[in-house]
Amino acid sequence: MQYVQGLSCTNCGKSYSPEPDRYLCSECGDRGLLEVEYNYDLIRRNWGRKKLADNPEPSHWRYLPLLPVNPETIRPLLRVGGTPLYQNRVLGTELGLTEVWIKDDGLNPTGSLKDRASSLAVVKAREAGREIVACSSTGNAASSLAGNAAANGLQAVIFVPKRAPSGKVAQLMIFGALVISVQGSYSEAYDLSASSIKRWNWYNRNAAINPYLMEGKKTAVLELAEQLDWKLPDWIVLTVGDGCTIAGAGKALRDLQELGFIENKPRLLGVQAAGCAPITRAWEQSEPLQVCAEESLADSIAVGNPRNWRKAIRAIKETDGVLVNVPDEEILEMMRLLGRKSGIFGEPAGVAGLAGIRRAVREGLIGKSQKVAVIITGNGLKDIDSARKAAGEPYKLPPDLARMEEVVSKEGLKEQ
DSSP, X not given: OTTEEEEXXXXXXXXXOOOTTOOEETTTEEEEEEEEEEOHHHHHHHOOHHHHHTOOOOSGGGGGGGSOSOTTSOOOSSOXXXXXXXXXXXXXXXXXXXXXXXXXXXXXXXXXXXHHHHHHHHHHHHHTTOSEEEEEOSSHHHHXXXXXXXXXXXXXXXXXXXXXXXXXXXXXXXTTOEEEEESSOHHHHHHHHHHHHHHHTOEEOOTTTOTTHHHHHTHHHHHHHHHTTTOOOSEEEEEOSSSHHHHHXXXXXXXXXXXXXXXXOOEEEEEEETTBOHHHHHHHXXXXXXXXXXXXXXXXXXXXXXXXXXXXXXXXXXXXOEEEEEOHHHHHHHHHHHHHHHXXXXXXXXXXHHHHHHHHHHTTSSOTTSEEEEEEOBBGGGOHHHHHHHHOOOOOOOSOHHHHHHHHHHHTOOOO
């Protein structure tokens, strides 16, 4: 890791050597989240946009100088990153904008952006000499860890809350993870994972604690910038659960500015579910976070006790950004709208950003002529029950053409 200078505490500033299993500041405890520090001068001397353009590597490992891993460490076989970016004017019009870009991170190997973090976790576990990696999750972090661990010859132990969607749990079982379904909330699943990790000395993949995982998540924005030829839009929109993803976006923008890759710094719009929005409240009230209930069908962002809220709020403030909340009914509406206007199938947490865009436009936070990019963080196949709520049920007919005539007439379909 020739470009990594060390780890620094975001609370007290104390520095640490970048050991693969260093998670928190010894002085500050849970408040002492650490951040990876890079030697940007050295990176600028050895690497730039030209070298990156000449690199044939299609995955997020193409950004290796900005990732805290040893280049020689074995990496999982899965191709993470390289997800497509689409411009969709029809969807933009529906949201009240002239230009919207959609990055579909639901096309990562296990179906979510969190593959970017989990690929880093299994590499760091290798560097720490661990064979078992564990985490708590509402579903996506779990399946991404299970898949990446399987692809790197490691064992995953996963703690999920009772409400975790069955599709995500099925993924875990297929990938060979040891799955513990905690009959309680996500916070209770997290607590059991933390005590188990400490008891058996497993590698900790919990993103809010492990400083390396945010570095993986930031590659979504590094990739977005490269796909747009380093001309970023006015806004980048992300959903917010524990705060790690939007914090990673903020870190990516700092990296890009430090290296001179971009001239303009977009504002970040963070979107939380109205039924579980503790980070929004802390930001609006300028108060410490208050734990709240987890009442939203957008399970991946329904985190009542987010550990990474300080980094999330810092990213919002550094970019002059905004946090907004959206109700579940608007999230379901966006599942339908995204599918019908773009052919992209997003899960509730993955599409909540679209609902946030429309709300921000209506409230005058985003100007109608401004350019916006949104990252769809998870695939709709993760949560079929919510998809059914959004889309409704199919017509159920006997094999009778006369009944089919009725349906065609009702739907207004024309003879060709």
